[in-house]
Amino acid sequence: MVDHQSNNTILITGGAGFIGSNFIPYFLDKNPNIKVVNLDVLTYAGDLGNLKEVEKHPNYTFIKGDICDNLLVKHLFEEYNITGVINFAAESHVDNSINSPRQFIKTNIEGTFNLLENARIFWNGKNNKFHHISTDEVYGSLGENGFFTEESNYQPNSPYSASKASSDFLVRSYYHTYGMTVVTSNCSNNYGPKQHDEKLIPTIIRSAINGIKIPIYGNGKNIRDWLFVNDHCTGINSIYHKGKAGETYLLGGNNEYDNLTIATKICEVLDLKIPKKMGSYKNQIELVEDRLGHDFRYAIDASKVSKELSWKANESFDSGLEKTVDWYLNKYQL
Ligand SMILES: NC(=O)c1ccc[n+]([C@@H]2O[C@H](COP(=O)([O-])OP(=O)(O)OC[C@H]3O[C@@H](n4cnc5c(N)ncnc54)[C@H](O)[C@@H]3O)[C@@H](O)[C@H]2O)c1
Incomplete structure (x- = not known):
């Protein structure tokens, strides 16, 4: 106190x-x-x-x-x-x-x-x-x-x-x-x-290990700088x-990485740490409808x-x- x-x-x-x-x-x-x-x-x-x-x-x-x-x-x-x-x-x-x-x-x-x-x-x-x-x-x-x-x-x-x-x-x-x-x-x-589950990187990790689709907005080419x-x-x-x-x-x-690259990199880390019985986590990546007004870079x-x-x-x-x-x-x- x-x-x-x-x-x-x-x-x-x-x-x-x-x-x-x-x-x-x-x-x-x-x-x-x-x-x-x-x-x-x-x-x-x-x-x-x-x-x-x-x-x-x-x-x-x-x-x-x-x-x-x-x-x-x-x-x-x-x-x-x-x-x-x-x-x-x-x-x-x-x-x-x-x-x-x-x-x-x-x-x-x-x-x-x-x-x-x-x-x-x-x-x-x-x-x-x-x-x-x-x-x-x-x-x-x-x-x-x-x-x-x-x-x-x-x-x-x-x-x-x-x-x-x-x-x-x-x-x-x-x-x-x-x-x-x-x-x-x-x-x-x-x-x-400690980031909330709703954000991009936790969503990719959670979806991958739960065996569900890893959703990536639009064509996956939107770029962010990561700190x-x-x-x-x-x-x-x-x-x-x-x-x-x-x-x-x-x-x-x-x-600077685009969202598809981020998802791919995370899947590669997971493939090494907790390998799936068959195939790669990358196969779960799916493009979904883009966010409204999505900034490109x-x-x-x-x-x-x-x-x-x-x-x-x-x-x-x-x-x-x-x-x-x-x-x-x-x-x-x-
Ligand atoms: N996370 C990022 O990538 C990022 C990037 C750039 C800037 N920022 C900025 O950094 C700051 C922190 O981001 P974060 O990712 O930790 O956010 P976060 O959503 O994880 O945490 C926000 C915190 O603020 C608290 N909060 C919300 N409304 C409040 C209110 N009315 N009164 C008191 N507390 C309240 C929440 O309970 C939560 O603990 C934010 O101002 C955000 O805009 C974040």
Whole structure:
């Protein structure tokens, strides 16, 4: 349990989600003088089971609650004397945003606004950091060539990316209007342990081992850059501590693959680890009707964060994928 009124306590939101639950143990380990209050409402995507290793950590407290709840957020700032924020909390699944966008607008836009506004009022001009976690999807879709940079135009195409873009603009406005010390990081697709089953890589692994079709949207040629979640965590830690106020930093893994290649690679790992009696898991891959408004390609030029903060992604895609597969096989007790 965090001591009340400790002089360096940060509020991490959405810490029970995929990236947050990888980040919190790493952050507590790297920053023994900083206490963490994790505010998470525990939607279907939040899982406290992924935070078992820090449950009893002396610098860690969990609060179940909604980032949109003004009174609760105000109370937490005052009660714990919050001196920094890292905002992971979001509705994060693009498919869900297409089917039911309302909650994306509420959490991603109104929730971020509520955090910013409480930080502004409580900090009252103090130089405390507000770090907003965002996505490369705000930049829209690339063609065959080129990369997103911090100068790329915002062109969000899904309700998810539009809601994240809106929240990024709110964060930006709190720097330009109120002089608040804000930073935003926009990263590419994360992969690794603890990701919710609904996402692409866990879906491929689960479908393969359950002997059912491995569904891949459209012609399977849509390309994403993949960032191992541990590399994302080191990037966030650097940006939280060293990022300049008002700046945006792009984080990427330099691993561009199309979805068919991802599915094929995972099947090859599974073929070695738990071979089928006959044939390859690859035979289960099936193309299915494409997602609406499916962006063709995302790719990131991460040279700014590399030059200014000496960050780079360390994990190779093959070793990261193997670690990910191992984690799910362990989860499914295989
Ligand atoms: N996963 C990726 O590949 C990826 C890529 C780029 C950016 N991001 C961004 O990183 C952040 C974290 O992503 P993730 O993959 O860990 O998401 P996730 O869906 O796994 O986790 C989101 C967490 O936020 C919590 N949450 C949702 N609504 C809330 C609310 N109103 N109040 C408090 N908590 C709430 C959920 O319970 C969950 O624990 C998000 O902001 C997302 O947009 C993710």
